[in-house]
Amino acid sequence: MRIGELSRRTGVHERLLRYYEEQGLLHPRRSPNGYREYDEEDVDTVRRIRSLLAAGLNTAAIATILPCLREDGDRLVPTCxxxxxxxxxxxxxxxxxxxxxxxxxxxxxxxxxxxxxxxxxxxxxx
Amino acid sequence: MRIGELSRRTGVHERLLRYYEEQGLLHPRRSPNGYREYDEEDVDTVRRIRSLLAAGLNTAAIATILPCLREDGDRLVPTCxxxxxxxxxxxxxxxxxxxxxxxxxxxxxxxxxxxxxxxxxxxxxx
DNA sequence: TTGAACTCTCACATCCATGTGAGGGTCAAG
DNA sequence: CTTGACCCTCACATGGATGTGAGAGTTCAA
Missing domain, CATH: 1.20.1070 (Rhopdopsin 7-helix transmembrane proteins)
Structure with missing residues (x-):
């Protein structure tokens, strides 16, 4: 899905989605026209980012943690x-x-x- | 005590002590010459402020909480x-x-x- | 075609917590 | 008096998270 849809579904403004990418928290693919393409799981990822920011973690800490909180089915996968x-x-x-x-x-x-x-x-x- | 001594005893820079006053977290008296005068209890107050900031609260939230965390002897007094x-x-x-x-x-x-x-x-x- | 909706990058702005320096006053010791 | 240590206010700067607008490209239905 594109950035507008992810924004609507998560309630997070597009500006912040681009900022999170800039900070290494999100990794959307790009279409040939340069548009960002997000995955279905990015909806949960964005919610998790917001939750961690609200809890006082900064983006650098979240960038460390996030890749290791990704779930595959029901289990957590040590991806890094x-x-x-x-x-x-x-x-x-x-x-x-x-x-x-x-x-x-x-x-x-x-x-x-x-x-x-x-x-x-x-x-x-x- | 004056600001330099409070700074030394708490490990918190003078600039921040002035900022906390600006944000309503500290209320030093003033000498006739304009110098700030802190109380002995302000040492604990400053440490509590640092702890709450480190936990992710901002100064507005801390300003709400702090007056109600002041201790009188061993007990907490609902001062507000x-x-x-x-x-x-x-x-x-x-x-x-x-x-x-x-x-x-x-x-x-x-x-x-x-x-x-x-x-x-x-x-x-x- | 046209216009609307969507997207892109870039840059400036705001607020917060923090850092630093300029310019100047105070005061006790020498 | 002079000096050094301490203090004052003010203003600018930094980095982080967030907000906004300019200028322009893309796409698709009318």
Missing amino acids: PGLLADLHRERDRITRSIADLQTSLRALDEVIAAAPPEVARRALGG | PGLLADLHRERDRITRSIADLQTSLRALDEVIAAAPPEVARRALGG
Whole structure:
């Protein structure tokens, strides 16, 4: 499919799809007229990219991880074993991010729980 | 303490401390000569800011959360009850980020586990 | 043919987090 | 007084992610 269709199906603007290609996250083929041709699986790939960006990873980290998250049927395929050390590094970074976020989440929960009931009603009731 | 000392004690550059103030994350007093005066607790506040930035939150989200993470002795004090709805929203966003990262972490672990043993040795041995 | 829809590349712009330097004030020690 | 260390504001710069428009090519139905 072409870039407009991928954009509609994923909700991601064309400009960003070209940027992700520029960053090595997407690899569309080209038609003889120069148009990009994407695969059906690129719809999932783009969604995964958005999810990882939203989680705070940058495009360089995502470029490392993505090729190894591609699925063949139901199973994950290690398509780039040469990057195992990189994957471990990314894994460690993700683990630290999760720990940081979980620490903040716990602290936030304590604050929310400590709020006086009438404050909670006012804040959530409107 | 002044900005240079806070910078040394936290390892965070002065430029960033001024930026965090600009973004509403820090609120130093001013001496008559215009110099910033930070409190002892600002050392922990700055470390918390760095941790949240590293976890992918931006300064706007941190400005929402921070005032409610301040500690009085051992307990957390809800110093801004009017922001309870905001806190819930931030909490939800953090929860989604954690879920996204955990999904990627699991997928990454499967790829790492699936790598052939000799590839693992080569990647980690040198 | 024509026009609309779609696509291409390129370049500039914005915001964010961060880095650096200019120009100048403050103050304690010598 | 002078000096060095510290501080102030302001402005420009960088890289990343994102947004927008110019100029032009492609394709197909009317």
